Amino acid sequence: MDTLPFSRRQMLQATSSGIGWLAFAALAQGGSQSRLPVPHFPARAKRVIFLTMRGGPSHVDLFDHKPELMRHSGQAASLGKAAHGARLLGPIHPLHQHGQSGLWISSQYPQLASHADDLCIINSMHTDLPNHAQAFGQMHTGSFQFVRPSLGAWTLYGLGSENENLPGCITLNPPADNGGSQNYGSAFLPPICQGTKMGGSQLPELYAALLKKDETPGPAMKNIANSQVSPQLQRAQLDLIRGLNQHKLEHEIHHPEIEGAIQSFELAFRMQSEVPEVLDISREPESTRKLYGIGKGKDQFARQCLLARRLAEAGVRFIEIASPTHWDHHNLLKDNLAKSCTATDRPIAALLTDLKARGMLKDTLVVWAGEFGRTPYAQGTDGRDHNHQGYSIWMAGGGVKGGHTYGATDEIGYKAVQNPMHIHDWHATILHLLGLDHSRLTYRYGGRDFRLTNVSGKVAEGVVS
Structure with missing residues (x-):
């Protein structure tokens, strides 16, 4: 059974009645509509900003200082078949x-370095x-084999959203490769938990304005406003569509696609009032x-970082x-x-800096991660392998x-x-x-939790303040 105090049917009733995600827990418990799902224990973070460094950044060139690797740079790597006779390569830029x-x-990373005392670097x-594809998927969903809910979807499922007029999980400019939408999807979790994509490599026109110095970005979503009909008429249209969908769902009992459609229509209607302002x-x-x-x-990346702060604030x-x-x-x-770091x-x-100045860093978890690292030995003459x-x-x-630095690799940064x-x-x-509690945040699907x-x-207690 579901660990959280509301069922799939109650969740659907909440969104069908127009009261939104904020009411899910309250609906199940008979409380007010403004209550959010209750965490298992007092939280240190309220939200997450995940900076995905796709491709596998080289840890020994960025954060993992290895004097032995520097000392033996150019010597044959004694790592068996893994190194294929390659030679060790010290950090290409100094740490x-x-x-x-x-x-x-x-x-x-000179400007990031000014925040050294705010960072917890995990070197293990x-x-x-x-x-790439398997590791990227596992970083996002915990599985490299199967379609599973993303970290963002699980977060939203466990905590709900603080703003019913915006999606609770948003991904800015996600890559289309390495699993694409699976990396921010909800899989078997309720569709309302899936991430909402804004921009992306498949839709470059959405961010075309962002690259022009003298233009405001405009909404990074198409068709967010309806210029053809009034909000009142839109509401009437949605009520009719929702009624038809609800009628079909009552006869079919369980149909995730219909549930998702009802929830998506309601959220899209509410988004019209807030999205343009937040993204401006x-x-x-x-x-x-x-x-x-x-x-x-x-x-573009600078604008997305600023948008992330605005979305978190909202x-x-x-x-x-x-x-x-x-x-x-x-x-x-x-x-x-050097180019990747500069960008x-x-x-x-x-x-x-911005989060800290606004008092938001203390309850905003900022994560910087790639799907894996690079080898301490050279690939060819001037590269590193996965x-x-x-x-x-x-x-x-x-x-x-x-x-704080947590964990460590061996003396050359290999394992x-x-x-x-x-x-x-x-x-x-x-x-x-x-x-x-990751062991209690469960969802029953296909006969198992x-x-x-x-x-x-x-839990790595050593990184928790």
């Missing part, structure tokens, strides 16, 4: 210590496979736009942003790593220890050896910070 904590951060991540970054003062680097060259529970460049540096590592450094640092056995991510705010953190452990830790962390996962 330096920053802040009072002395965290090691690449010279290519590992995942199951070194293939021209409302921001020039000083804020300058902080993010908006108006300087290709500033009550969106889970926001994901995809990196503007691919970190899959099999060659030309020195130049390409993300200022906007990410600005996001942390490495899933040990790599780095970082988190900030939302109840994590700032200025996690100290406090190894599997994807399931990482997911369990994120849910824990949100006030959710499913959860994000499958049958494993352990």
Whole structure:
């Protein structure tokens, strides 16, 4: 049975009556419509901003300082068949210590480095496979084999949304490859939990305005407003459609597609009142736009970081942003790593600065992660291959220890050896910070109870403040 205190039928009744996601828990418990689902225990974070660095950033070039790797750079890698006779390759750019904590951060991330004392760098991540599609899917859903609900969908299912006029889970400019919509989908969870896509590589026209210096971005969604009919007539149309869908559903008892249609129509109607304003970054003062680097060259990622802050401020529970460049540096590592860092450094640092200035960083969990890392040995002469056995991510705010390094790889950065953190452990830790017990956040489907962390996962208490 469902762990949360409302059933699928009650959830549908809530959205069908127009009262929205905010009322789901209250409907089941007989309370007021303004109540949200109750977390399992007091939460440290209220929301998540997930910065996805697709392609596999090189941890030994960014956050994982390895003196032994530097010392033996150029020597043959003694890692058996895995290295295929390759030679060790030290960091292509130097790492330096920053802040009072002395965290090691690449010279290519100078502005992010100014936030060293806010970061919790996890140097002991590992995942199951070194293939992009499978690892990317596991990072998002916990599974590399099957279609499963995304981390954002589980978050929304467990906590609900703070704003019934906006989607609770939004993904900005998601990549179309590596699983596409499965990475933000709801799978067997209620359709209202799925992520809403804004922009994306398949619809570049939606963000065309974002790349023009002298134009406001406009809504990053098409057809958000209806210029043909009044809101009153729209409401009447939706009531008719909802009635027809409800009639069909009552006869068929269980039909997720119809449930999803009812919920989507209602949410889309409510979104018209708030989305254009939230997505209009021209409302921001020039000083804020300058902080993010908006108006300087290709500033799409900067705009998305600012939009993420605005969406978080408006009550969106889970926001994901995809990196503007691919970190899959099999060659030309020195130049390409510098480009990837430059494209993300200022906007990410600005996001942390902005959240902190508004008092939001303390309850906003910011996550920076790729699907795996890179090898400590060279691929060819100037690249690195995939490495899933040990790599780095970082988190900030939302109840994590700032200025802290957790876990470690071996002396050359090949494999996690100290406090190894599997994807399931990482997911369990994120849910824990949100006030959710990963072992209790379950959904019954196909005759068994499913959860994000499958049958494993352990909270890394060492990263929790």
